[in-house]
Amino acid sequence: MSRRRRRKPPKDPIEVTIDDLSHDGRGVATWGEKKVFIHGALPGERVLARLTDRKRSYDEGETLEVLEASPDRVKPRCPHFGQCGGCSLQHLDDSRQIESKQNTLLQNLERIGKAVPIEIWSPLIGPSWHYRRKARLSVRYVHKKERVLVGFRERYGRFVADMQECHVLDPRIAEQLSGLSQLILSMDARRSIPQLEVACGDESCALIFRHMEPLSQGDLGKLRGFAQETGIAVLLQPKGPATIHCLEPESLELSYKVPDYGINMVFEPSDFVQVNAEMNLNMIARVMELLDPGVDDRVLDLFCGLGNFTLPIATRAGEVVGIEGELELVSRAEGNAARNGLENTRFFAADLNQDPSTAPWLREPYSKVLVDPPRSGAEFILPHIAASGADRVVYVSCHPASLARDAGILVHQFGFRVLGAGVMDMFPHTGHVESIALFERKR
Numbered sequence: 035m036s037r038r039r040r041r042k043p044p045k046d047p048i049e050v051t052i053d054d055l056s057h058d059g060r061g062v063a064t065w066g067e068k069k070v071f072i073h074g075a076l077p078g079e080r081v082l083a084r085l086t087d088r089k090r091s092y093d094e095g096e097t098l099e100v101l102e103a104s105p106d107r108v109k110p111r112c113p114h115f116g117q118c119g120g121c122s123l124q125h126l127d128d129s130r131q132i133e134s135k136q137n138t139l140l141q142n143l144e145r146i147g148k149a150v151p152i153e154i155w156s157p158l159i160g161p162s163w164h165y166r167r168k169a170r171l172s173v174r175y176v177h178k179k180e181r182v183l184v185g186f187r188e189r190y191g192r193f194v195a196d197m198q199e200c201h202v203l204d205p206r207i208a209e210q211l212s213g214l215s216q217l218i219l220s221m222d223a224r225r226s227i228p229q230l231e232v233a234c235g236d237e238s239c240a241l242i243f244r245h246m247e248p249l250s251q252g253d254l255g256k257l258r259g260f261a262q263e264t265g266i267a268v269l270l271q272p273k274g275p276a277t278i279h280c281l282e283p284e285s286l287e288l289s290y291k292v293p294d295y296g297i298n299m300v301f302e303p304s305d306f307v308q309v310n311a312e313m314n315l316n317m318i319a320r321v322m323e324l325l326d327p328g329v330d331d332r333v334l335d336l337f338c339g340l341g342n343f344t345l346p347i348a349t350r351a352g353e354v355v356g357i358e359g360e361l362e363l364v365s366r367a368e369g370n371a372a373r374n375g376l377e378n379t380r381f382f383a384a385d386l387n388q389d390p391s392t393a394p395w396l397r398e399p400y401s402k403v404l405v406d407p408p409r410s411g412a413e414f415i416l417p418h419i420a421a422s423g424a425d426r427v428v429y430v431s432c433h434p435a436s437l438a439r440d441a442g443i444l445v446h447q448f449g450f451r452v453l454g455a456g457v458m459d460m461f462p463h464t465g466h467v468e469s470i471a472l473f474e475r476k477r
Contacts, residue, residue, distance in 0.1 A: 043085035047098055052079045055134050057434075058465040059122035061097075068092055073189065074116060076104040076126055106130040111163070111201050118195035120186035120202060121463040128462065132157045135457045135467045142434040143455060143471075147442030151471065155456030158320060158470075160313040162462040164205045167234035168309050175224045182219040184211055184230065202463060204234045207241070210264060214241075217260050221253045231271075233303035235288035236311070240267040240303040242278055258282040267303075275304055292318060295346040297374050305366065306339055310460045317430070317458055317470070318346050324428045324454075324472045325402055327351035334400040334422060336386060336415060337407045341367035341379070343430075347404070348376040355395050356381045386415050399423045404430070411436030413443065420448035427473040432460075434467045441471060449476050 050063035052075045061075025063083075074097035075081045082099040100107070110116070110124035123131050136157055143149050174183045174194040185197030200208045218224050223245055231242035243257065249270070261268040261282035269286070271278045280286050289300045290311060295318075301307050308314035321343055327333055327350040335344045338356030340363055348354045348371065356379065358364050364383045371379040382395050387410065390396055396418055403424045405412050409432055412419075419427060427450065431437035444450040450473040460468035 043088055043093070043095075047082050047084050048095070049080065049082055049101070052077050052081065052104075055126075056465075057138050057467065059126075060094075065093065070095055072097055073122075074125065075100070076107055078102075078104045079107070112199065114185075114195055114197050114199070117188055118186050118197060118200075119189040119191060120195070120200065122189075122465050124463045128162050131462065132159060132457065132459050135459070135465075135469075138467050139434045139437075139455060139457050139469045142438035143441055143452070146435060146438035147440075147445070149438070149441040149445040149452050151452040151455040153454035155454050155470075157456055158313065158316050158458040160310060160316055160459060162459075163201050164203065164208065165310040165312070165462065166203050166232075167311050168307060169203060169207075169232040171230045171232060173218060173227050173229060175219070180219070182215045182224055184214045184218065203232065204239065206234060206239045206266065207232050210266065213260075213264070217256060221256060222250045223247060223253050231304065233288060233301075233305075233307075235301070236290045238265070238267060238286070238288060240269055240286060240288060242269045242271050242303055244271045248272070254281065269303055278302075278304055290314075292346055294319065295349045297345050297349070297370075299340060299342065299345070299370055300373065301340055301366065302362075305363065308342065308460065310462075313458060313460050313468075314342070317460075317468075318343060320458070320470060321404060321428055321430065322346055322350070324470070325404060325426065327354075327402060331401045332399065334395075334403045334419075334424070336403065336405040336412065336419075338367060338381070339363050339406075341370045341381075343404055343406065344379060344381075345370060345374055345376055348379045351378070351402075353378045353380070355379075355398070355400075357384050357386065357395065359383065359385050359387075386412070388414065390415070390418065396422075402426045402428075404428045406430040407436070409433040409436060411440050413440060416440060416443050416448065420444070420450075425475045429471045429473065431469045431471070432466070434469055437469060437471060441473070444473050450474060451476055 052061035054062040060071040070093040072083045072095045080102040081097045083095040085095040087094040106127045115124045172194040183194040185195045188195045226246040229244040233240045257268045267286045268281045327347050329352050331351045333351045333354045335356045338344045338358045344356040361383050364381045367381045400422045453472045455471040458468045
């Protein structure tokens with residue numbers, strides 16, 4: 035049987051009217067009998083577009099000209115917008131961005147989970163610019179131009195965007211982009227450095243240089259000089275994550291404060307922390323409001339990481355048990371609890387994507403549960419949450435579809451109801467939707 039040949043996109047542009055906005059920030063139109071997703075187009079606009087790819091059930095394209103603009107269209111702040119893949123929504127008014135994300139969350143809850151919240155909360159918002167304290171930047175040496183590109187990948191992901199500025203990175207790093215390009219260009223290892231990892235705490239920033247070959251003494255000297263001149267710590271990663279080590283200074287402690295609870299969280303440059311520092315504080319406050327822990331509560335914190343939520347909860351609750359899949363993060367969480375004098379915490383390592391029925395921590399009763407899973411959600415642990423005795427569950431989500439699926443399970447299989455839900459603008463100018471929901475057991 036011969037394979038079906040893939041149809042090539044037509045060379046001539048198409049004229050369409052945009053009906054909706056997709057979850058990743060593309061305009062959605064109908065052309066012929068298929069949906070077409072168009073970069074750079076907004077709902078209500080009439081655009082001239084070029085088709086870039088044809089799939090069986092939909093097409094993809096990019097805007098060539100806006101024939102009739104939406105009143106919500108704004109001029110992107112960054113000159114690299116449209117080429118750089120770091121942002122997808124700078125051309126849309128900030129208030130409309132978060133409104134679209136709220137609609138995405140509510141549509142997912144209704145369509146996938148069939149679990150409509152009793153109350154819809156106003157979105158949590160924070161700074162729109164220079165909010166990223168964690169990022170991975172790609173590096174590419176361009177021999178023909180004798181240049182080094184440092185930045186996010188281009189929109190289609192194949193090449194490194196040619197960036198001289200960035201308006202979403204922490205300003206301490208953003209102002210160094212050109213200097214980093216020149217620094218790496220001057221190094222012997224300019225062809226063998228594929229990536230920089232950014233990590234910023236409240237007081238200091240670090241850059242992890244991934245290098246595929248050993249660095250010369252000259253290169254090491256240049257990196258030390260950069261660190262001393264800028265105050266940005268330089269770490270090296272010759273192989274896997276376990277090989278990350280400090281070059282200059284010899285040791286480093288990154289941290290951030292949660293001032294409302296008197297907590298200081300220490301983390302390693304490669305650890306997961308919430309990207310948007312101010313929104314993280316807002317999110318912790320919202321979690322504490324919804325969970326409402328008291329001295330009589332035993333709280334279970336699932337996917338607890340460094341203890342970002344565990345430690346604030348411990349300042350109010352009788353006891354908190356944190357569960358995390360990565361052993362190193364469990365150790366880090368224990369250290370953070372001890373450093374902050376919180377003796378009513380316990381931490382365990384467990385893979386929450388597998389059946390934890392025999393885990394000792396699961397045999398204990400809990401009055402409240404917090405769950406903050408990865409994009410895949412918390413499907414495997416939901417029966418155990420329901421069996422824990424907890425009457426209240428707060429769910430923090432980085433993917434509305436998995437939240438909606440899990441909401442449907444909690445509601446239709448385990449007798450909970452969705453008291454409320456809303457989005458949090460953790461990643462302004464992107465299609466990423468962070469959200470939070472409160473579940474209560476029906477009485």
